[in-house]
Amino acid sequence: MGEALEILLVEDNLGDVEMTKRALRTASTPCRVEVASNGRQALDCLHKAGRYEGAVTPQLILLDINMPLMDGKAFLDHVKVSNDFKAIPVVMFTSSESARDVRDCYERHANGYVVKPFDGQAYAAAVRGVIDFWGSLSTLPQ
Amino acid sequence: MSAMNTLRNDNAQGSGTQPKILLVDDRWENLLATEALLKPLGASIITADSGEKALNLVLENDFAIVLLDVQMPIMDGFETARLMKTRPNMRNVPIIFITAISKEDHFATEAAEIGAVDYIFKPINSDILKSKVKVYLDLYTQREQILQLNATLRQSNEELERFAYVCSHDMQEPVRMMNIYAGFLAEDALSQLDEDSQRHIGYIRENAVRMQKMIRDILSFSRIGREAIVLETIDSQQVFSEVMQGFEDIVAQKQAVVTAEGLPVVRTSPTLLRVLLQNLLCNAMKFQDGSRTPVITVSASREGSGRNAMWRFDVSDNGIGIDPVFYERIFQIFQRLHSFDDYTGTGIGLSTCRKFVRLCGGDITVRSTPGVGSVFSFTLPDKA
Numbered sequence: 001m002g003e004a005l006e007i008l009l010v011e012d013n014l015g016d017v018e019m020t021k022r023a024l025r026t027a028s029t030p031c032r033v034e035v036a037s038n039g040r041q042a043l044d045c046l047h048k049a050g051r052y053e054g055a056v057t058p059q060l061i062l063l064d065i066n067m068p069l070m071d072g073k074a075f076l077d078h079v080k081v082s083n084d085f086k087a088i089p090v091v092m093f094t095s096s097e098s099a100r101d102v103r104d105c106y107e108r109h110a111n112g113y114v115v116k117p118f119d120g121q122a123y124a125a126a127v128r129g130v131i132d133f134w135g136s137l138s139t140l141p142q
Numbered sequence: 143m144s145a146m147n148t149l150r151n152d153n154a155q156g157s158g159t160q161p162k163i164l165l166v167d168d169r170w171e172n173l174l175a176t177e178a179l180l181k182p183l184g185a186s187i188i189t190a191d192s193g194e195k196a197l198n199l200v201l202e203n204d205f206a207i208v209l210l211d212v213q214m215p216i217m218d219g220f221e222t223a224r225l226m227k228t229r230p231n232m233r234n235v236p237i238i239f240i241t242a243i244s245k246e247d248h249f250a251t252e253a254a255e256i257g258a259v260d261y262i263f264k265p266i267n268s269d270i271l272k273s274k275v276k277v278y279l280d281l282y283t284q285r286e287q288i289l290q291l292n293a294t295l296r297q298s299n300e301e302l303e304r305f306a307y308v309c310s311h312d313m314q315e316p317v318r319m320m321n322i323y324a325g326f327l328a329e330d331a332l333s334q335l336d337e338d339s340q341r342h343i344g345y346i347r348e349n350a351v352r353m354q355k356m357i358r359d360i361l362s363f364s365r366i367g368r369e370a371i372v373l374e375t376i377d378s379q380q381v382f383s384e385v386m387q388g389f390e391d392i393v394a395q396k397q398a399v400v401t402a403e404g405l406p407v408v409r410t411s412p413t414l415l416r417v418l419l420q421n422l423l424c425n426a427m428k429f430q431d432g433s434r435t436p437v438i439t440v441s442a443s444r445e446g447s448g449r450n451a452m453w454r455f456d457v458s459d460n461g462i463g464i465d466p467v468f469y470e471r472i473f474q475i476f477q478r479l480h481s482f483d484d485y486t487g488t489g490i491g492l493s494t495c496r497k498f499v500r501l502c503g504g505d506i507t508v509r510s511t512p513g514v515g516s517v518f519s520f521t522l523p524d525k526a
Contacts (some may be wrong), residue, residue, distance in 0.1 A: 034174040066312075095314050118354055120322040120329075 004030045008058035010042040010075065011035065011093070012067040016116070020062065020093075023127035028053040029135030034058065039070025043078055046085055058088060060134045063110075065094040065101060073104055080109040087141045091130055161206035161282050163275065165189045166196040166222065167240070168214040176209065179268050180275055193217030197225055204231050205277075206282035207275060212241035223256045237276050238262060291293065306364035310357045317357065321350035352482070359490035362417075363475065366498045371411045373525065378415055378455075379405040382440060385419045389427070398427050402440035408453050409525040414498050418455070418506070421491040422518045426459035428485055429516075434460060444524065451524035452504065456517050462510035495520070 007024070011017050017035055024031045034055055036042035042061070045052040061079070065072035072092065079085045091112035092105045102113050114130060117123045134140070143417065161187075163185045167173050172257055173189045178321040180187060185206065193214055200208075202360040212219035219239055226232045239261040253261055261269055332340060340396045382402045386393070393400060400423065408415070419440070426438045438459045464472060464479070471477045475493035492506075499506050503523040510516035 013315060013319070015323065019322060066315075095318060096311065098311070116318065118318050118321060118351075120325040123322060 004032045005131065006056050006059045007031050007033045007131075008042060008045055008061045009033050009035050009073065010037075010039065010061065010067070011064045012037045013064070016064070019120070019123055020127055023124035024131065026124065027128045027131040027135065029131050031131060031135070032056070038067040038077070039075030042075050044071070044077070046082075057085075059140050060131075061088055061090040062093045062130070063090055065092065065096055073108060076105065076108045076110055082139070089134055089138075089140070091134070093127075093130070123132065149457045154359075160184070160186045161286075162186045162188055162203055163279075164196060164199060164203070164205045164208045166193065166208065166214075166219070167191060167211040168189075168340050169211075172211065173372060173507055176266075177273070183272070183276055183279060185279055193219070193222035193225075196222055200226050200229055200232055207237060207278045208232075208237045209275070210237055210239055212239050220252055220256060228254060229387050236260065236281075238274065238278075240264065240266065277328055303368060304507060306360055307368070310361040310364065313357050314354070315349050317353050321347055321354065324350065352486075352488075356488045356490070358490045359494070363490050363494045363497065366494065367501055371414070371502060372410050373409055375407060375409045376412050377405075377407050378414065378442065381405075381412065381415050382419055385416060385423060388420070389423060392427055393426075396427050396430065396436050396439060397462035400436075400438045400440075404454075405440065405442050406444075406453055408522055410508065410522045411498075411502055414502050415522075418495050418520055419457075420459040421495050422520075425518075426457060426516075428487070429459075429461040436460065445521070452521040454519055454521045454525050456519050458515060458517040460515040463514055464508060464510040464514050465512055466510070469508055469510075473506070 009017060009019065009020055021033055024033060034045055034052070036045050036052075041052075042063075044050045045055050046057070048055050061074045063075065076090060076092075077089060079088065086109075086114065089111040090109075091114060092110050093114050093116060094101070095116045097115050103115055112130070114126055117126050163180060163183075165173055165176050165180075165187060166189075167176070168191055170191060173191065177187050177189060188199055188203065188205075190199055196208075196210070199205075207321060208223075210219045210223055214222070217225075219241070223237050223239070226235075226237065237256070238258040238259065241261060242264040260274060262274065263472075324343050328340070328343050328347070332343075335343070344406045379402060382405055384398060389400075392398070423438065423440075427436055432437045436459065438457065440455065440457050441458065442453055445454050445497050468479055473496045476489040477493075479486060479488040480487075496506050499520050499522070504521040506518065506520040508516055508518050
């Protein structure tokens with residue numbers, strides 16, 4: 001499984017987690033997914049702390065915005081100032097269409113911003129599109 | 143007379159809702175006399191015996207009126223008034239000059255330039271002074287009341303809009319879930335479901351889609367006024383064409399004939415014009431009974447002149463029309479005249495139009511003949 005793309009999915013909604021995983025199974029690149037349900041857990045995962053002991057450093061982070069404890073923007077701030085993690089591409093995956101949120105995230109150096117589509121098939125296509133781009137078209141840092 | 147006690151009545155007292163009057167005169171006997179005269183009016187009276195002291199008081203207090211002696215040593219009344227008027231909190235405060243100078247043109251001109259609203263000549267006629275001050279005090283009190291009312295209104299408006307925004311924003315997620323999982327159920331398990339259950343899943347999806355539309359419409363309604371309005375010089379004929387591109391499917395489906403000619407270049411918010419044309423054209427095609435080809439025209443004309451010049455746009459259709467008793471109601475949020483099954487919609491579009499266009503200095507109205515058609519007219523200030 002050395003070829004699999006290591007993904008950290010930061011998402012508090014179980015429905016979205018399941019849908020994203022379901023879509024990932026049909027992506028062109030094989031993926032392995034670790035899930036964190038808020039920014040705090042995601043930080044634990046990056047630091048391989050607590051229940052994430054032995055976790056693999058992700059190659060791509062899919063990040064929701066609205067989450068309890070630590071939201072997506074705050075987590076993004078942590079990632080993008082850390083020398084260890086700032087090279088990891090972070091793609092926002094959120095239901096917010098607000099221009100303000102879009103701007104906020106790019107200003108925090110998000111690498112992409114995708115609005116979760118309302119329709120199931122479009123949702124799966126969006127996830128696949130993200131994986132196609134980052135998993136096969138792009139060259140990722142080692 | 144107890145005037146001596148209150149002569150140095152500084153800002154520590156008389157605060158709260160009591161309006162404050164500032165008396166400025168270099169002669170203490172004048173201050174004393176005027177204060178005694180105005181005391182029955184119920185305002186808090188603060189005195190200063192020089193322009194400099196008066197300026198200090200203005201820094202610390204909001205006054206309703208200033209009574210200013212013109213002839214004072216060091217800094218005279220004009221100079222004092224001029225400096226006072228540089229303070230933001232003094233901009234709307236009436237200054238009444240008290241002077242012994244006889245009526246001369248240069249005095250009146252100078253006073254007017256500074257922004258003084260009135261002057262009184264010595265020797266003071268106490269009745270005139272009192273009644274003048276009373277008028278200004280009343281004006282001040284009324285203005286304060288209106289300002290306070292405005293502030294309260296603005297606050298509750300803001301709260302309501304924030305509420306609508308947060309609500310809609312957070313409601314989008316669960317609705318999306320319902321739609322997607324009902325969709326999964328339909329895809330994965332349809333063969334295991336009987337006819338009733340299949341139909342029920344259909345209802346869930348249809349209603350999730352409908353709710354999603356409502357949420358989006360409430361969002362765009364509540365966004366108006368929250369986001370800054372940016373004015374641009376735009377070709378409204380071009381905006382019309384862009385809007386029509388989005389309607390290609392409906393136009394084809396309804397076989398509608400939609401035309402616009404000679405629409406002007408206007409300086410307005412492009413978002414506003416797009417919202418107006420989108421909603422009005424969509425409605426014009428939607429509210430048709432199918433008995434005839436929908437014919438819709440957009441035209442514009444210039445009304446008024448100078449600073450009051452407006453562009454007036456008419457969107458006319460040959461649809462089902464609206465009973466005049468509903469002319470106002472259709473512009474209110476969530477008001478619908480038809481059942482959802484007859485004509486879809488959220489009842490938010492026209493209220494969004496009205497809110498937006500009024501915010502930009504225009505308005506929107508309708509005239510209609512039931513069974514014949516409607517004309518929706520909106521105006522935009524001509525700022526070109």
